[in-house]
Amino acid sequence: MHNLFRASAVLFAVAVLLLRSRSKCVTPDAIRQLLDELELNRKSRRSAWATLQRLRKFLEANGTRIATPEDRTFETEGEAIESGLRRTVQSRDMVMRSLIRAVYRFRDATLVAEKKDDFGNALQNLYRELERAEDRVGPGA
Numbered sequence: 001m002h003n004l005f006r007a008s009a010v011l012f013a014v015a016v017l018l019l020r021s022r023s024k025c026v027t028p029d030a031i032r033q034l035l036d037e038l039e040l041n042r043k044s045r046r047s048a049w050a051t052l053q054r055l056r057k058f059l060e061a062n063g064t065r066i067a068t069p070e071d072r073t074f075e076t077e078g079e080a081i082e083s084g085l086r087r088t089v090q091s092r093d094m095v096m097r098s099l100i101r102a103v104y105r106f107r108d109a110t111l112v113a114e115k116k117d118d119f120g121n122a123l124q125n126l127y128r129e130l131e132r133a134e135d136r137v138g139p140g141a
Contacts, residue, residue: 012038045074052077055085063136064088095129095136102129 052074056066059081066084069076102125108115109122 048074049077052081055081059084059088062088092136095133099129099133102126 056077060066064084064087067080069080102122105118106122106126109119110116115122
């Protein structure tokens with residue numbers, strides 16, 4: 001299989017060189033150089049795909065649901081991971097904003113004389129938002 005890939009790569013390299021050059025003469029060095037470029041490109045694509053898969057694993061391990069595209073290309077895989085990451089960040093932002101509002105409400109119920117009668121509700125709300133935040137990011141140490 002590897003020899004078949006190598007043979008098709010050589011044919012592709014010769015075709016590209018013929019298209020690039022005006023003359024019909026293609027040197028072995030030019031073919032070797034193009035094959036080296038093809039190999040570097042292949043390694044780069046493998047590395048990029050491995051990076052996308054590490055991102056996917058990390059996000060999924062931390063609770064992000066990411067769709068698996070039918071046609072898994074760099075573009076569709078990247079879009080799926082980006083979508084999952086975007087949803088996760090937006091969700092965490094929303095939880096953090098709610099928690100911040102609950103803290104301010106509790107602070108006001110504790111410190112502002114006109115809001116002291118809201119203390120019980122503010123405390124319940126703070127506990128609820130803390131629980132929501134823990135559900136989102138996991139319990140603390």
